[in-house]
Amino acid sequence: MDKLKASLMDASFGTFVRKPSKRATADSVRSISVSDQSSLPVTAAPNATDEWVEVGVVGGAYGVRGWLKIYPHAQASKGGGALLHAKRWQLTKNGQTQNVTVSHAKLHGGNHLVAQLIGCTNRDEAEALKGSHISVSRADFPSLAADEYYWVDLIGLDVVTETGIALGRVTGLLDNSAHAILRIAYSKLDKKGAQSEAERLIPFVAAHVTDIDFIKRQIVVNWEEAI
Numbered sequence: 001m002d003k004l005k006a007s008l009m010d011a012s013f014g015t016f017v018r019k020p021s022k023r024a025t026a027d028s029v030r031s032i033s034v035s036d037q038s039s040l041p042v043t044a045a046p047n048a049t050d051e052w053v054e055v056g057v058v059g060g061a062y063g064v065r066g067w068l069k070i071y072p073h074a075q076a077s078k079g080g081g082a083l084l085h086a087k088r089w090q091l092t093k094n095g096q097t098q099n100v101t102v103s104h105a106k107l108h109g110g111n112h113l114v115a116q117l118i119g120c121t122n123r124d125e126a127e128a129l130k131g132s133h134i135s136v137s138r139a140d141f142p143s144l145a146a147d148e149y150y151w152v153d154l155i156g157l158d159v160v161t162e163t164g165i166a167l168g169r170v171t172g173l174l175d176n177s178a179h180a181i182l183r184i185a186y187s188k189l190d191k192k193g194a195q196s197e198a199e200r201l202i203p204f205v206a207a208h209v210t211d212i213d214f215i216k217r218q219i220v221v222n223w224e225e226a227i
Helices: 081-085 123-127
Strands: 016-018 052-062 067-072 088-093 096-108 112-117 133-137 148-150 158-161 166-175 180-189 195-203 209-213 218-221
Touching: 052 081, 052 112, 052 123, 067 096, 081 096, 081 112, 081 133, 166 195
Parallel strands: 158 218
Antiparallel strands: 016 148, 052 067, 052 133, 067 112, 088 096, 088 133, 096 112, 158 166, 166 180, 180 195, 209 218
């Protein structure tokens, strides 16, 4: 794995997680299937906006006719499909951003895509785009099933216990293959009584997550503050 790919391993914005099922238990942390309809309550799922979300990076040229090799931040089955679905991308490199139109994009191998942009017709032009970060409008993300979320829609939500105790704010998610884990930043007092930043991790499973309310912009969890 080269340095470019290694630097992207924890990128989370383009991926999605499935809604926890109420049938899941603390010992049942498998991914919930799309067909599982016994899901937790959700209030007002966010409407797609024109917010631009980084979802991948250009790895270099592919072939000699201007095609690009693309490393998505998420597998196509977990949000990388935004790159396949969207016809407009933003490319950012060295602080400069350009809007481009995609003519073709397809899966290639197990962990990347290949794509061709209108106006990019040879290997030199494609190679010049290597290292460009690719953003896609949130409005152009493919629709998810009723029991799925894009990580980008969960990041920034406040997390509270069922009794209303604030636990912090979601700053990202992790994927341990079995399920997603919420990364929650919060402030606490250190030994000298000063405020310091800390992080707690809460599994995104029904044993812990009981409600997601996009109007209040919060996730309600069954979790003890001291944990």
